[in-house]
Amino acid sequence: MLDFKEIELKDKDWIEQSFRESDLQGCEYVFTSVYIWRKIYRTKVARKNGMCFFQSGADGHYRYALPTGNGDLKEAIQLIMDEAKERGVKFVMRGVMEHQIPQLEEWFPGMFTFDLRRDESDYIYTVKKLSTLAGKKLHGKRNHIHRFQDTDDWEYQPISQSNIADCVEMNREWVARYVEEGDDSLKEESEAVMEAFSHFQELGLEGGMLKRDGKVVAYTIAEPLNSNTYVIHIEKAFYDVQGAYPMINQQFVLHNCQEYEYVNREEDAGDEGLRRAKLSYYPDILLDKYNVTLKEEE
Incomplete structure (x- = not known):
């Protein structure tokens, strides 16, 4: 069996190396994603024969x-299939992209079912689109930004050790305003956000904030994902500050992403409001992902 262990900051270098070698565009293929969500998804890691393996879940319900x-x-997939069999659990492999399905069918003919996970599809846009917001379809975004800019006393700042505490305080206020009692998903997200702030430098994160009248009203946290794509992990703004969300989106891309071709703004997790917001930017790529399940033996 594979020797799965807890994910630690000291694992960052070798895990990131494995991601670079595969050069995939999905938002989960960056160390920050697996690290800040590891407690919530109960994710563990193992390595063998030059490959990196992740297992999530507990109590007999696992996903690889x-x-x-x-x-x-091919050998690595067979290893996790054998792992699931030895544990006596159903084999489910997540994060498989459409272009990878033919290869899996060739290697393991007739053995799998493929289930599209629309809630986990990544929204990917060109850097040019998010920088310019050109065209009729994005006219509304430009108008919101102009409304924000109508206030003279605003500024964009990169997140640094000297101002990160201002972002943490803004995030606390955002949670107090918008996270209702019993909203487990936003509470879990808040835990992940605090992990990112607590280990900002160690994780190699970058970010930006918008200030209005000296107060932080929006921030974003991101990093390079692969050779041509940046990934936005977290983005928050006060809803009552008109234009803050499109403004922080555009400003960060203008300041940090110009050497890349794409920006991955991650999934919508089935949240209808988030889905509408992400679709309103008209993604250039909707990166669908599938769960791959071993068919039951007859």
Whole structure:
């Protein structure tokens, strides 16, 4: 069996190396994503034969991630299939993209079912689109930004050790305003956000904030995902500050992403409001992902 262990900050270098070797565009293929959500999803990691393996879940309900690294992918998938069999659990592998399905069917003919997970599809946009917001479809975004800019006393700042506490305080206020009692998903997100703030430098994160009248009204946290794509992990703004969300989106891309081709703004997790917001930018790529399940033996 694979030797799964808790994910620690000291694992960052070798896990990121495995992601670079696979060079995938999904938002989960960056160390920050697996680290800040590890407690919530109960994710553990293992490595063998040049490959990186993730297992999420507990109590007999597990999901395995598509292995990454420079080893033999077919052999690695067989390893986690054997792992699931030894544990006596159903084999489910997440994060498989559509272009990878034909290869899996060739390697394991007739053995899998493929289930599209629309809630986990990534919204990917060109850097040019998010920088310019050109065209009729994005006219409304430009108008919201102009409304924000009508106030003279605003500024954009990169997040640094000297001002990160201002973002933490803004996030606390955002949670107090908008997270209702019993809203477990936003509470879990808040835990992940605080992990990102607490280990901002160690995780190699970058970010930006908008200030109005000297107060933080929006921020974003992000980093390079692969050779041509940036990933936005977290973005928050006060809803009553008109234009704050499109403004922080555009300003960060203008300041940090110009050497990249795409920006991955992650999934909508089935939230209808978030889905409408992400679709309103007309994604250039909707990166669908599938769960791969081993068919029951007859």
